Amino acid sequence: MYPHERSLVKRLANQPFVLIGINSDPKARLRTAMKANNITWRSFWDGGNTSGPIASSWGVRGWPTIYVIDDRGVIRYKNVRGKAMDSAVDTLLATATTKLTEDLSSVKPEARGMAAYYLGSAGAKGSRSAIANLMEDSDPVVRQRAATALAMLGEKTGPLLELLRKATTDKNSLVQVASLGVLGRAGDAGARQVVVEALSTTDTGVLVAAIGAAGALKASNATGRLKTLSAHKETSVSHAAITALGQIGGKDGKAALKELAGQPRHPARVRIAAALFQSGDAASGKAFQAFLGDESVAVRRQAVTALASLKGLETKSLFLKAIRDDDLEVRNVARKALQGSKDAEVLVALNQANARDIEDLVPQLAVRSTAQAASKQLQSLGPSAAPLLMKHMGRAKSLQDKFTLARVIAGLKSPLVAPLAATELKNPKLDRNSRFAFEQIASSAGPAVLRVATDLLKSEASDVRQSGLRLLLRHDSDSKEAQAALVSALKDKEASVRVLAAYALSQKGNKAALPVLIEGTKSEAVLSKQYGIFGLAAFKSKAASDAIADAVLKSPQLGRLGIQSLQKQGTADAARALGRVLREGTASNKATAHQALRRMKVPEAKKVLEAAGKSAT
Amino acid sequence: MKAIFRAGWSALVMAALLLSSRSAEAQAKKHSPGDLAIGKLAPEISGVDVDGRKFKLSDYRGKVVVLDFWGDW
Numbered sequence: 001m002y003p004h005e006r007s008l009v010k011r012l013a014n015q016p017f018v019l020i021g022i023n024s025d026p027k028a029r030l031r032t033a034m035k036a037n038n039i040t041w042r043s044f045w046d047g048g049n050t051s052g053p054i055a056s057s058w059g060v061r062g063w064p065t066i067y068v069i070d071d072r073g074v075i076r077y078k079n080v081r082g083k084a085m086d087s088a089v090d091t092l093l094a095t096a097t098t099k100l101t102e103d104l105s106s107v108k109p110e111a112r113g114m115a116a117y118y119l120g121s122a123g124a125k126g127s128r129s130a131i132a133n134l135m136e137d138s139d140p141v142v143r144q145r146a147a148t149a150l151a152m153l154g155e156k157t158g159p160l161l162e163l164l165r166k167a168t169t170d171k172n173s174l175v176q177v178a179s180l181g182v183l184g185r186a187g188d189a190g191a192r193q194v195v196v197e198a199l200s201t202t203d204t205g206v207l208v209a210a211i212g213a214a215g216a217l218k219a220s221n222a223t224g225r226l227k228t229l230s231a232h233k234e235t236s237v238s239h240a241a242i243t244a245l246g247q248i249g250g251k252d253g254k255a256a257l258k259e260l261a262g263q264p265r266h267p268a269r270v271r272i273a274a275a276l277f278q279s280g281d282a283a284s285g286k287a288f289q290a291f292l293g294d295e296s297v298a299v300r301r302q303a304v305t306a307l308a309s310l311k312g313l314e315t316k317s318l319f320l321k322a323i324r325d326d327d328l329e330v331r332n333v334a335r336k337a338l339q340g341s342k343d344a345e346v347l348v349a350l351n352q353a354n355a356r357d358i359e360d361l362v363p364q365l366a367v368r369s370t371a372q373a374a375s376k377q378l379q380s381l382g383p384s385a386a387p388l389l390m391k392h393m394g395r396a397k398s399l400q401d402k403f404t405l406a407r408v409i410a411g412l413k414s415p416l417v418a419p420l421a422a423t424e425l426k427n428p429k430l431d432r433n434s435r436f437a438f439e440q441i442a443s444s445a446g447p448a449v450l451r452v453a454t455d456l457l458k459s460e461a462s463d464v465r466q467s468g469l470r471l472l473l474r475h476d477s478d479s480k481e482a483q484a485a486l487v488s489a490l491k492d493k494e495a496s497v498r499v500l501a502a503y504a505l506s507q508k509g510n511k512a513a514l515p516v517l518i519e520g521t522k523s524e525a526v527l528s529k530q531y532g533i534f535g536l537a538a539f540k541s542k543a544a545s546d547a548i549a550d551a552v553l554k555s556p557q558l559g560r561l562g563i564q565s566l567q568k569q570g571t572a573d574a575a576r577a578l579g580r581v582l583r584e585g586t587a588s589n590k591a592t593a594h595q596a597l598r599r600m601k602v603p604e605a606k607k608v609l610e611a612a613g614k615s616a617t
Numbered sequence: 618m619k620a621i622f623r624a625g626w627s628a629l630v631m632a633a634l635l636l637s638s639r640s641a642e643a644q645a646k647k648h649s650p651g652d653l654a655i656g657k658l659a660p661e662i663s664g665v666d667v668d669g670r671k672f673k674l675s676d677y678r679g680k681v682v683v684l685d686f687w688g689d690w
Binding site for chain 1: 647648650653654655656657658659660662664665666667672674675677678679680681682683684685686687688689
């Protein structure tokens, strides 16, 4: 399979073609497979098992399953392999490009525009000159799409740029906006003159695009005009002009900004300081010190947001100030900017800020009206908050509080938490609630769960061994190691551990579990009985059906569970076992069994019902 | 009292164990076979790759796509 796909992808590298996988392996196995087989194409990761959301919604039952989809997104072939796949793709490619190239000269403007757009997004370089011709099209939407397409083709050749420069004076403003944007992104220094000319337009949209291009191209000849525009009545224009002056920098840009900064109550003073800072004016850092100390929360928020948008500047000391702010939003922006730093001073500040926010937010988790927002905000603290949250979880009293915190911690995906949770789980005296919460956290550790689980299985305490099994049960891996660990736990000296292992194995279809599950249904412990019945539901054998019926008759409170399990088995044996419940069970279990039999498709179910009907009359 | 707690606890454990598989099923809205027939617009897929980066099937509109449901087994 892989060699054929590899050669297909390689052969069509410059064509509008892509191979996309939908993979059903656990992440670790997917990574290994990609490396080992030199898989260069991208795959959706479908949850780590064959019942993932994508495969289920597409009703996929066999692997591999292939769909070939044309350039418009229409399904055209299914399950073609080898040479058939090659020719299917080739046919579609030929039709696609031919059809689209024809459409470039269609009488319908919509078709011309979309053809240009599709060819551009497909990277069809051969169509470049045909698309370029559309820059002269009579329809403005077509010209606009052609400009976008040319930008997507990413060619920075002279003739193309010449066309785009010309398009900046197009009579349609959307075309002007598109071409100015493209020229700015292309870094076309030769376009500075046309960009400056565009700055004299009265159309606000075009003006903002031209200002953006002037900034991106560092058009120093635009400084004078930009200074005027910084006083424009439209804030979108004046703000863009200030930012552009900062990008252009230089003597003139800085001088213009400094003059603006001389007005202490300027409504855009934060933006002006940011632009000055960006232009390389170190002294404007002081202005930020002041803004970050401003009594207005709005100014402080603006200041920290502006700081976060600056690139390649020394902003550490300013963010260290912001992360101590009284406002959570200010702290959050600063936290995000500082996250990932290894600087000791930053780490201390981050921890302090986390401690403060956790103190504030954790109590809010227990209040229904604030719980959701608090959980979201805790999540936004990032991985560095995990160890502190774990301490809070240990102290939390109610089961619900512990679980809520466990969910938050597991969601942080911090590499720090799994080892901490593993250590906690090893403690045999850990109370049940905490144990379950820590299991939830340990489960978020990805492939490392396997190692943690096998380690726990070595413990002397059966509670700890059960933790190990529950981790394996939740883990999506079918690895040999996991299976072997479960099989050897079938011989555990503690019955509860044996039954749990058997249940886990039953979910992977391993028949070695069968006798232990039957043993479980005969146990005195409710939980073992439940696991036994649940596990047996996965097997279609007479012994399994009989054991479930025995358990239901002995413990009528488990009736519903047992009867549903028998219905799930769906066999003739299961139907006869339900017949026993019908004859010997409690009244309510009789009624449930009756319903189950009526829903079963196996012919034996009908017979059982008929026999029961006769004996009743 | 203790017995009540135990029963409550076991129900909770069960619920949590079953939850993982159920929630996955609930997420997946099944397309009808008719929606997946030749000639039909392929339903949108949006998800993440192995590195957790989001992407969508429709990102590749304009290209011919081979969609390969695969696994390394």
